[in-house]
Amino acid sequence: NDLIFVRAKKAPKWYTGYLWCFGISGVLFLYGIIIFIMITYFAKSDSPGSVIPTMSPTTWQEGIEESVYNIIIERFPQATTVLSSEASPQYQAIEWLSEKLVNDDSSSWYTEERILQQFALLTLFLSTTTRTPGSSSLWLDDTGWMDSIDECEWQGVTCSNDKTMVVELDLKNNNLVGSLPSEISLLSPSLLSLTISDNSLEGSIPVEVQKLTKLTTLDLSANHLTGSIPRQLGEASSLELLNLSRNALESTLPVEIGMLTQLQYINIGNNELVGSIPSQMGSLRMVEEINFENNELSYALPKEIQFLTSLKKLQLSGNQLLGPLPSEIGSLLRLEVIDLSRNYVFANIPPSFWNNGGLPSLRHLDLSYNLLTGSLPLDFGGSWQQLTSLRLGGRNFLRGSISENPSRYSFLYLPLLEELDLSSNYFAGALPSSLFEVSTLTSLDLSDNEFIGTISPELSHLQELQLLDISGNDALDGTVSAWIGKLSNLKKLSLSGMSGSLPQDLWSLTDLESLRLVNSRLSGALPAGIALLTSLKDLVVADNGLLTGSIPSNIGILPIENLEFSGNPVLEGIIPSELGLLPLTSLIISDNDALQGTIPTELGSLPLTSLMITDNGSLEGAIPSEIGSIEKLSLLHLYNSGLSGSISSYIGQLTSLTSFSVYANRLTGTIPTE
Numbered sequence: 001n002d003l004i005f006v007r008a009k010k011a012p013k014w015y016t017g018y019l020w021c022f023g024i025s026g027v028l029f030l031y032g033i034i035i036f037i038m039i040t041y042f043a044k045s046d047s048p049g050s051v052i053p054t055m056s057p058t059t060w061q062e063g064i065e066e067s068v069y070n071i072i073i074e075r076f077p078q079a080t081t082v083l084s085s086e087a088s089p090q091y092q093a094i095e096w097l098s099e100k101l102v103n104d105d106s107s108s109w110y111t112e113e114r115i116l117q118q119f120a121l122l123t124l125f126l127s128t129t130t131r132t133p134g135s136s137s138l139w140l141d142d143t144g145w146m147d148s149i150d151e152c153e154w155q156g157v158t159c160s161n162d163k164t165m166v167v168e169l170d171l172k173n174n175n176l177v178g179s180l181p182s183e184i185s186l187l188s189p190s191l192l193s194l195t196i197s198d199n200s201l202e203g204s205i206p207v208e209v210q211k212l213t214k215l216t217t218l219d220l221s222a223n224h225l226t227g228s229i230p231r232q233l234g235e236a237s238s239l240e241l242l243n244l245s246r247n248a249l250e251s252t253l254p255v256e257i258g259m260l261t262q263l264q265y266i267n268i269g270n271n272e273l274v275g276s277i278p279s280q281m282g283s284l285r286m287v288e289e290i291n292f293e294n295n296e297l298s299y300a301l302p303k304e305i306q307f308l309t310s311l312k313k314l315q316l317s318g319n320q321l322l323g324p325l326p327s328e329i330g331s332l333l334r335l336e337v338i339d340l341s342r343n344y345v346f347a348n349i350p351p352s353f354w355n356n357g358g359l360p361s362l363r364h365l366d367l368s369y370n371l372l373t374g375s376l377p378l379d380f381g382g383s384w385q386q387l388t389s390l391r392l393g394g395r396n397f398l399r400g401s402i403s404e405n406p407s408r409y410s411f412l413y414l415p416l417l418e419e420l421d422l423s424s425n426y427f428a429g430a431l432p433s434s435l436f437e438v439s440t441l442t443s444l445d446l447s448d449n450e451f452i453g454t455i456s457p458e459l460s461h462l463q464e465l466q467l468l469d470i471s472g473n474d475a476l477d478g479t480v481s482a483w484i485g486k487l488s489n490l491k492k493l494s495l496s497g498m499s500g501s502l503p504q505d506l507w508s509l510t511d512l513e514s515l516r517l518v519n520s521r522l523s524g525a526l527p528a529g530i531a532l533l534t535s536l537k538d539l540v541v542a543d544n545g546l547l548t549g550s551i552p553s554n555i556g557i558l559p560i561e562n563l564e565f566s567g568n569p570v571l572e573g574i575i576p577s578e579l580g581l582l583p584l585t586s587l588i589i590s591d592n593d594a595l596q597g598t599i600p601t602e603l604g605s606l607p608l609t610s611l612m613i614t615d616n617g618s619l620e621g622a623i624p625s626e627i628g629s630i631e632k633l634s635l636l637h638l639y640n641s642g643l644s645g646s647i648s649s650y651i652g653q654l655t656s657l658t659s660f661s662v663y664a665n666r667l668t669g670t671i672p673t674e
Contacts, residue, residue: 065098071112072119076186089126090183093119096146104149113189117166118151120186128176128201140175165190172197172219179203180220185211193217197243200224205244210235219243221267226250229268234259245269245291252276253297258283269293269315276300277316282307293339294318301326313337317366325350325367330358339366341391348374354383362387368421369394376402388416393423393445401429411435419443423469426450431476436461447494448472455497460486471496471518480506491535496520507532514538525549536560543567550574556581566590575613577602584608591615599638601626609656610635617642623662628653640664647672 072079072094082088097118101110125145129137137145144154151166152159158168167190176199184194185208194212197219204227205220212218216238225247233242234256240263249271257266258280264287273295281290282304290308293315300323301316312334321343329335330352338359349372352358362384368391375398392398402422411417412434418441428450435444436458444462447469455470455478462468465487470476477497484493485505493509494516500523507529515536523546530536531554539560541547550573551565560582565571572594579587580602587608589595595616603611604626611633613619619641627636628650636654639661646669647662654660 064101065094068094068098068101068115068119071115075112075116076183079183089123089181090119092126093122096122100149114164116186117190120181120183121151121154121157121166121169122146123181123183127181128178128199138175138177139171140173160190167191168193170195171199174199176201180206180225182206182208185209188212188214191215195219197221197223202226204228205230205233205249207232209233212236214238216262217241220247222246224248228252229254229257229273231256233257236260237262239263241265243267245271247271249273253278253292255280257281260284261286263287264310265289267291269295271295273297277302279304281305284308286310288334289313289315291315292319296320298322300324301329303328305329306331308332309334311335312361315339316343317341319343321345324348325353327352329353330355332359334361335359336361336386337364338362339364340370341366341394342369344371346371346373348372358383360385364389366391368392368396370396372396372398374398375400382413384414386416387414388440389419390414390417391419391421392425393421396425398422399426399428402427402432402435411438414438416440421445422449423472424448428452431456433458438462439464441465442489443467445469446473450474451476454478457481457483459483463487463489465490467492469494469516471516473497474519485509494518498522502527504529509533511535516540517542517544519543521545522547526552528552528554530555531557533558538562540564541566541568545569547571551576551579553578555579559583562586564588564590565592567592569593571595574598575600575619579603580605582606586610588612589614589616593617595619597621599624599643603627604629606630608633612637613641614638615640619643621645623648623667625650630654632656635659637661638665643667646670 069083079090082090083094085091097115129139141155148154151157152163156169156171157166159165160167166187169191172195176196178201180196180201180203184206188211191212192214194215195217201220201223203225205225207230209230210232213236215236218239219241221243227249228251229244229249231254234254237259239260242260242263242265245267249268250273252275253273255278258278261283263284266287269291270293275297276299277292277297279302282302285307287308288310289312294317297319298321301321303326305326306328309332311332313336315337317339321340323345324347325345327350330350345367360383363386365387372392411432417438420441420443423445424447426449430453431451436456439461441462442464444465445467451473452475455476460483463486466489468487468490469492471494474497477499479500480495480498481503482505484503485508488509489511490509491511492514493512496519498517498520502522510533512533513535515533518540522544525548526541530552536558537560542564547568548570550571553576556576556578561584563582563584566588569592571592574597575589575595577600580600584606585608590612596618598619598621599613601624604624608630609632614637617640621643622645623638623643625648628648633654634656636657637659643665645667647667649672651660651672
C-alpha cells in the first residue's frame with residue numbers, strides 16, 4: 001500500500017490529467033446509454049402503436065415476420081388457424097408485408113395500427129382476386145395494390161388528411177370475387193365508408209362488421225352474398241347508409257336493426273328475406289328511405305311505422321305483406337313515396353291518408369296488384385296536391401263511379417298528376433270530363449273496368465299523353481276519329497269497343513311503339529298506311545269481327561318484335577312471306593278462319609322464342625323444315641290449322657323447345673325419335 005501511494009504521489013501531472021479525462025468520458029458515455037434506453041422505452045410506451053425501430057438489415061430480416069405475426073395475433077387472435085396455412089390469403093399478406101418492411105427505407109415510422117391496416121387491406125385483396133407470381137389480378141383496376149408500400153396510394157383507398165389512416169374504401173364494380181374476410185374489421189379505428197357494390201362476392205357477411213363502430217356507409221349491394229344478415233350489425237351504431245340489396249340473403253330481418261338509430265337510408269331489396277318487418281324499426285327516427293322490395297316478407301306492417309317522422313320513401317313492393325294498411329301512415333307528413341304494390345294488402349284505403357291534410361307531401365302512391373276493396377277516397381285531390389303518380393290497378397277490387405261530382409273524384413284537384421292507373425278494377429259509370437283537363441297527364445290506363453258511355457274527343461286535350469289504354473271496357477264505345485292525331489306524343493295505344501274504320505290521322509303518330517286494337521267492331525281493311533308507324537315494335541289486332549282484307553305485306557319494313565293477328569274471322573288472304581323480314585321474337589296468328597295458303601318458309605330466319613299458328617282451318621301444306629333453324633324457339637304450337645305431311649326430324653334441332661303442339665291436323669307418319 002505504501003508503494004502504491006508513493007507511486008501515485010510521484011506520478012506526472014500529465015498522467016493524472018489523462019486519468020481524469022478518461023473517467024469523466026466513461027461516466028458521460030454511460031449516462032448517454034441510459035438516456036437513450038429511457039427515451040426509446042418511453043417513446044414506445046406513449047405511442048398509439050409501437051414504433052418499429054431501425055435495425056441492421058440482418059437483424060431486421062430475422063425478426064420482422066415474427067413481430068408482424070405477433071402484432072396481428074394479439075389484436076386478431078382468430079387468425080391463428082388460417083395463418084397456419086401457407087396458401088391462405090392471411091399468410092400471404094404477412095409474407096408480402098414483411099418483405100416490404102425489410103426492403104423499404106421508410107418503414108421506421110410504421111406503427112402497429114399501420115401494420116394491421118395494411119394486413120386487413122392485403123387480406124381483402126388476396127381473398128377477392130387471383131394473384132400468383134407472374135399472373136395479373138382479376139380486379140379491373142388494382143393500381144398500387146401489392147406494388148406500393150403506401151396503402152394510401154392504392155386504387156379505391158382514401159386516407160385521412162395526414163395520409164396515415166384509411167377512412168374510405170370504394171371498390172365498386174371492380175370484379176371482386178371470393179368472400180369478404182373478417183379481417184376487414186381491423187380497419188375499425190378510422191374507416192368511415194365501405195363500398196364494394198356491383199361485384200361477385202360470395203359467402204356470408206362476417207359478424208365482425210360489428211367492430212366497425214365509426215362506419216357511416218356500408219354498401220355491399222349487387223353481389224352474390226348468402227346467409228342471414230348478422231344481428232351483430234346492430235352494433236355498428238354510426239351507420240347512416242346500409243345497402244345490402246340485390247344479393248341472395250335469407251332468413252329474417254334481425255330486430256337489432258332497430259339499434260341503428262343514426263340510419264338515414266336502408267335498402268335490403270331483392271333478396272330472399274322472410275318473416276315480418278320488426279316493430280323495433282320504429283326506433284329509426286332519422287331514416288328517410290326504406291326499401292325492402294322483392295323479398296318474401298309477410299304479415300302486416302307494424303303500427304310503429306308512425307314513429308318514422310323523417311320518412312320520405314317507403315318501398316315494400318313484391319312481398320307477401322298481408323292485412324289492412326295501418327292508418328298511422330297518414331300521420332307521416334314528410335312521406336313522398338309509398339309503394340306497396342304486388343302484396344296481399346286488403347280492405348279500404350284508410351281515410352287518414354287524405355283526411356285533415358293527411359300525407360301532404362305525397363308524390364307517388366302505388367297500391368296496384370293487391371286485394372283492396374271499397375271506392376276511391378272522397379276528396380283525395382284536396383290533400384294530395386303534390387301527387388304525380390297514382391297506381392291502383394292490377395288485381396284490386398275497387399269499385400264505384402268516378403263520374404263528375406264537385407265534391408268527389410275531381411281530378412282537377414291534382415294539378416301535377418302525370419300517371420293514373422285504375423286498370424283491372426270494377427269502376428263504372430262515365431268518364432268524368434275533369435279527367436280530360438289534367439294537361440300534365442303522360443300515362444292513362446283505365447283498361448278492364450266497367451266504364452260506360454262514349455269515348456269523348458276531349459281526350460285530345462291530353463296532348464302530353466305517351467300511354468293511353470282504355471281497352472277492356474265492354475260498354476265503352478265510340479269511333480277513332482281525327483282527334484287521335486292530336487296526341488302526337490303517344491308511344492302506346494290500346495283501344496277496344498271502337499267502331500268504324502281507322503282514320504288516316506292514326507298513321508301520323510310516328511313515335512308509336514305499341515298499337516293494340518282489340519275486341520272492337522272495326523270495319524274495312526287494315527290500311528297500308530300502317531307502314532308509316534316507323535317506331536312500331538308491338539302490334540296486336542285481335543277479336544275484330546268486322547275487319548276485312550288481308551295482313552298488309554308492307555309491315556315487313558317495320559321494327560316489329562311482337563305481332564299478333566287473332567280472332568279476326570273475316571280476315572283473309574295469306575300469311576305474307578314479308579314477315580320473315582321482321583325482327584320478331586313472338587308471332588301469333590290464331591283463329592282467323594278465312595286465312596289461306598301455307599306457313600311461309602321465311603319464318604325460319606326469325607329470332608323467335610314463341611310461334612303460334614293455330615285454329616286457322618283454311619291453311620294447308622307441310623310444316624316448313626326451316627323452322628328447325630330457329631335456335632331460341634321455346635314454344636311451337638301449330639295445332640288445328642289444316643297442315644299435312646309428316647313431322648320432320650328438324651324438331652330434334654330445337655334444343656330450347658319446352659312446349660310443342662301439332663294436334664288436330666292431317667299429319668301422317670311417325671313421331672321422329674330425334
